[in-house]
Amino acid sequence: MRIGVLGAGGFIGSNMVEFLLDQGEHEVVGVDIAYDKIAHLLDRPGFTFTLANVHRDVARTDEIIRDVDVVIDLVAYANPSVYVTAPLEVFRVNFMANLEVVESCIRHGRRLIQYSTAEVYGKPQEGQERYSEDESDLVYGPVHKQRWIYACGKQLLERVIHAHGMAGELDYTIIRPFNFVGPRADYLVPAGTRGGPRVFAHFMSALISGGPMFLVNGGQARRSFTHIADANEALDVVLKDQRTRGQAYNIGNPGNDISIADLAVQMKEIYAELTGETPQNELQVVTGDEFYGEGYEDNGRVVPDISKLGALGWKPTRDLTTTLRDAMQFYLEHPEEAQSPDLVQRRQELANAPAGPEQVPAGR
Numbered sequence: 001m002r003i004g005v006l007g008a009g010g011f012i013g014s015n016m017v018e019f020l021l022d023q024g025e026h027e028v029v030g031v032d033i034a035y036d037k038i039a040h041l042l043d044r045p046g047f048t049f050t051l052a053n054v055h056r057d058v059a060r061t062d063e064i065i066r067d068v069d070v071v072i073d074l075v076a077y078a079n080p081s082v083y084v085t086a087p088l089e090v091f092r093v094n095f096m097a098n099l100e101v102v103e104s105c106i107r108h109g110r111r112l113i114q115y116s117t118a119e120v121y122g123k124p125q126e127g128q129e130r131y132s133e134d135e136s137d138l139v140y141g142p143v144h145k146q147r148w149i150y151a152c153g154k155q156l157l158e159r160v161i162h163a164h165g166m167a168g169e170l171d172y173t174i175i176r177p178f179n180f181v182g183p184r185a186d187y188l189v190p191a192g193t194r195g196g197p198r199v200f201a202h203f204m205s206a207l208i209s210g211g212p213m214f215l216v217n218g219g220q221a222r223r224s225f226t227h228i229a230d231a232n233e234a235l236d237v238v239l240k241d242q243r244t245r246g247q248a249y250n251i252g253n254p255g256n257d258i259s260i261a262d263l264a265v266q267m268k269e270i271y272a273e274l275t276g277e278t279p280q281n282e283l284q285v286v287t288g289d290e291f292y293g294e295g296y297e298d299n300g301r302v303v304p305d306i307s308k309l310g311a312l313g314w315k316p317t318r319d320l321t322t323t324l325r326d327a328m329q330f331y332l333e334h335p336e337e338a339q340s341p342d343l344v345q346r347r348q349e350l351a352n353a354p355a356g357p358e359q360v361p362a363g364r
């Protein structure tokens with residue numbers, strides 16, 4: 001299969017491209033605004049990469065979509081701190097840019113696998129135990145809590161995709177990821193940083209730097225962390241099983257459900273086991289506004305119902321300790337991967353650059 005991966009340079013994309021190339025049966029065409037996380041893959045046979053901004057280089061992206069069999073769209077900001085500080089940028093990239101991708105897939109009759117988010121479900125309702133793809137309601141907070149622009153934009157994108165599917169114009173599958181963790185997850189930040197990456201990278205940064213581990217609103221929120229290798233295996237089913245067409249799937253691991261406060265403790269224990277040093281990090285409780293700025297509201301979270309993709313033969317097999325340990329070990333062994341990119345700035349630089357997409361030569 002010739003697979004176009006839009007957003008190939010991010011955390012999920014870098015692991016996905018490696019997984020697809022390792023299978024030895026696909027040609028992969030990657031596009032992104034940065035390639036730090038896939039520098040080790042640029043020389044691999046079967047992989048070509050274009051440095052381009054999907055939103056700006058629409059014509060180039062359209063050509064890439066025309067020339068592949070399947071498009072996997074990962075283009076998005078996924079860090080809540082960006083939803084709070086740059087909501088319009090989130091709308092432009094996560095909705096507008098992706099809408100162009102949808103339209104291009106329709107024009108060229110290409111299959112689209114759209115990565116959405118667990119966050120489309122919004123706030124769990126009283127008594128709700130699981131999020132089910134085809135039954136759960138999607139419930140958001142007030143407009144002045146701008147964090148919700150992300151979930152709302154993703155939800156609208158899903159609805160547009162579904163409507164095109166109903167009209168017989170688009171062959172699609174929607175994936176809702178639940179807190180994937182693995183090598184190259186986000187990026188590390190200096191001690192005491194607030195906002196920035198997601199919780200795994202924050203806690204890992206604190207463990208390495210010795211800074212505080214911040215527990216937003218006491219760390220009572222829960223998440224079901226999912227090993228990136230389990231997520232890749234789920235994608236494999238979606239790619240190959242025709243029954244996934246026109247459907248949405250949760251990809252998560254209900255067995256790895258944990259509160260953020262307990263996650264901090266567990267990561268401390270694993271860090272001690274991996275390094276032989278007992279971490280002394282202080283666990284510091286902060287409010288959402290203190291950590292992210294005004295306009296944050298936690299999106300709660302209950303565990304995913306994964307029986308729908310389970311019925312097609314997929315099952316996550318990595319427990320929480322393995323999931324965390326593999327990702328933590330990567331950062332301990334690859335400190336050079338610990339850059340802290342400002343992706344908003346990078347997108348703006350590319351948007352202001354006079355030329356079209358840059359081609360990245362193999363091996364750079």
Ligand code: UGA
Binds near residue numbers: 177198200213
């Ligand atoms: C984010 C995205 O918004 C989702 O779309 C995506 O599905 C998800 O990441 C993911 O990784 O799959 P969220 O889970 O809220 O959603 O992202 P995190 O920033 O990792 O936050 C998880 C929880 O930890 C939140 O309750 C947050 O307030 C808390 N947190 C975060 C801390 O307590 N301390 C920190 O240092 C960082």
